Amino acid sequence: MSLNPLPIHTSRFGGCTLTGALSVTTHVRNTASIVHGPKGCTHHNFSLLHATGLDNETVTLPALISTALCESDIVFGGEGALLRTLDAVAERDLDAIFVLSTCIVDTIGDDVAAICCREYGVPVVIVPTAGFLGGTFQNGVANALCAIAGTAAPGPVNDCVNIIGEKNLEYEVEENYAEVIRLLGTLGIPVNLRFVHDITFDEIGMLGAARLNILREPALMPVGNYLKQRFGTPFIPTFPLGLSGTLSFVEAVAGTFGIDSSHAVEKERLFQRDTLAGFSDLKGMDASFDPAMSDPDGVYSSSEVAEALRMHMKKPGTSCVPLGPGTPVGTTGVRRMLHRWRRQLHA
Amino acid sequence: MPECTNPLWPCAMTGAAACLAGFDGLTVVIHGSSGCYYYPTTLLHAPLHGTFILEHEIIFGSEDRLNEVIGGLSGRGKRIAVITTCVPAILGEDIRSMLEKHDVILVDSPGFSGDVEAGYKNALSILAPRIGPDVRGVNIDGVCLFDPFYAGNVQEITRLLSMARIPVGTIFSHDRLEKVQHASPYTIGTNEDFASGIGEYCGGTLGFRAIGATFKRLGEVFADADVDRVFLELEQQEERIVRACDKYLLRFDPPSVAIFAGFSYAVHVAGTLEKYLDADIRCIGSRNAPGESKYPVEQVTGLEGVRSLIRQHNPDLVMGSSFERSVCEARAFTGITPPLRGTVRLAPSSFAGINGTLSLVEQVLNTCMDQKPVKS
DSSP states (O other): OOOOOOGGGGGGGSOOHHHHHHHHHTTEETEEEEEESOHHHHHHHHHHHHHHHHHTTOOOOOOEEEOOOOHHHHHHOSHHHHHHHHHHHHTSOOSEEEEEEOHHHHHHTOOHHHHHTSOOSSOEEEEEEETBTTOOHHHHHHHHHHHHHTTOOOOOOOSOEEEEOOOTTOTTHHHHHHHHHHHHHTTTOOEEEEETSSEETGGGGGGGGOSEEEESSGGGHHHHHHHHHHHOOOEESSOOBHHHHHHHHHHHHHHHHTOOOHHHHHHHHHHHHHHHHTTGGGTTOEEEEOTTOOOHHHHHHHHHHHHHTTOEEEOTTSSSOEEOOOOOBHHHHHHHHHHHHHHHHTO | OOOEESBOSOBHHHHHHHHHTTSBTEEEEEESOHHHHHHHHHHHOSOOEEOOOOHHHHHHOSHHHHHHHHHHHTTSSOEEEEEEOHHHHHHTOOHHHHTTTSOEEEEEOOGGGOBHHHHHHHHHHHTOOOBOTTOOSEEEEOOOTTSTTHHHHHHHHHHHHHHTTOOEEEEETSSBGGGGGSBOSEEEESOGGGOOOOSEEEEEOSSHHHHHHHHHHHHHHOTTOOTHHHHHHHHHHHHHHHHHHHHHHHHSOOOEEEEEEOHHHHHHHHHHHHHHHOOEEEEEEESSOOOOOSSOEEEOOBHHHHHHHHHHHOOSEEEEOHHHHHHSTTSEEEEOSSOOOSSOOOSOOOSSHHHHHHHHHHHHHHHHHHHSOOOO
């Protein structure tokens, strides 16, 4: 596809801010997300979230309510429609209402904050989103996480961690979480809160109770910094990636809790050695990485695995088998990636 | 317009894209944000392009960006169609003059202007179809990429026309672009919700009765047509349906049914199930504005309305999209309406034509029998 993107326009392809924010807000149970804009924007996102839920074997029917702006609202202003919708949704028995805006609403200049600051008898949380005007999908995720975090107050801290910013639309979201749980289990550390993945609005109040926040990926650093500022919670910037990344993750978590990690690290190292031994048939094979693999963390962790197996990696684009992109979470993620590599190499 | 919980139907921009992307020889560009681009791309499985505009272009104008994208797509032997989405539509830019050096078809189809059908019809009217008085054959209309049965419908109606030795005219909207200007004077339909309005309408192809009437008319129009072969197949296949349905009714009561679809498909389903299974059509929740019908019908635009109708009518069988499947609980379900998510669909299946009705009845019978308790 020829779109001639200029370097300064990389955000053109970063997806919709609204979708990113909804991937977060719809994971707070018994809440509704009002999308202030035409019906089509809400339908697009409802359909996408529904499809993603089905991929993950869950029947996901998040409550997305459109203010259903029509042409006259666009001409004369849509604040009345938002007020009417908020009044109607507040009648439902909900724990909170999230209000998200769209490109068109920011373009016509509706004062969303003024409408939302009225009393509705239920918490109303504004999430700054405006499609492309608000940034990218990732900005939407970060804005939603920070807006929701703003509803929680600091409190006493316990020996547990928060998982911050899981990719709720990711196909393997539960498997990645399970791998992090497994690694934390080797240190005896429990999870306080999956912020935000299938939680209640009340549970958000526990956000400040963790000793450590584990971010899903470095792109969430602004969220990590916001939480550090608000609750004083330090953070690890990413889930464990690849072989050495997994070992250093265990060490970093243990360090925060003042735990001796040597036993857990040694056990994980043995697990990694056994995992690699199961793929010794890949030793010496020629391959390259798919040019689509642009994430530096993914490239590093994949290269490390290839090197450990003594595979011969050529330049991307050469005639040998291109191995697909992957950011393997933990040693289990490495094993799944190696199964895919084996299939590709033996295809 | 009142608020809408979980809207079930796409916007006019998606409808315009569904129409234009069906024509080979046309490059479709969605002038708007990345969000407006990704949804139709994933829904229609068609090659679309986007301008992916940013805040900068809203403030300073989108002319440079449009020319950048259009310039990159020009010179490839295809005409370019630009669909404007909500934000560009209200900016007041004179897009036509911005793009005057390019041969561009401009379709103003912001999402707030209506639903998918409105966008489809608007886009097709801008293509300005023309009838070639000497063009032989019959056009097939109602073919929209948004419809999960469009490819199967084209195959099936082409098969029936071929059986009757009637050439296919222009397929609206899944054909070469130049054929839009050389349509046949006669048209038959596969889905009246996406009717083209081109030529003399000879009838639809939803259900055996409609197929029979339509081919009777085609036999009058085309003196050398061999429509008897179609009538023979109609008779044979209808007999198979009758036998299968009678066998079902020996053991089971007729199903009570709630149907959620575009009006045209919904009425066809209701008529078919009533005729062959004596089904109790409890309600039709039409996605679009309903026409007259002997069945209880109302327009349902959001998921709450679907839930409410199912609760109120308590049907055995729910027919609709994957949205309906998600709320129909343990009831039997058959997918007839987009989106049909969470299921693998590779082979084109039809809704129109003889095979379309066979497929519909087959699915309903299997679904209903699967739902009955198994003897221990």
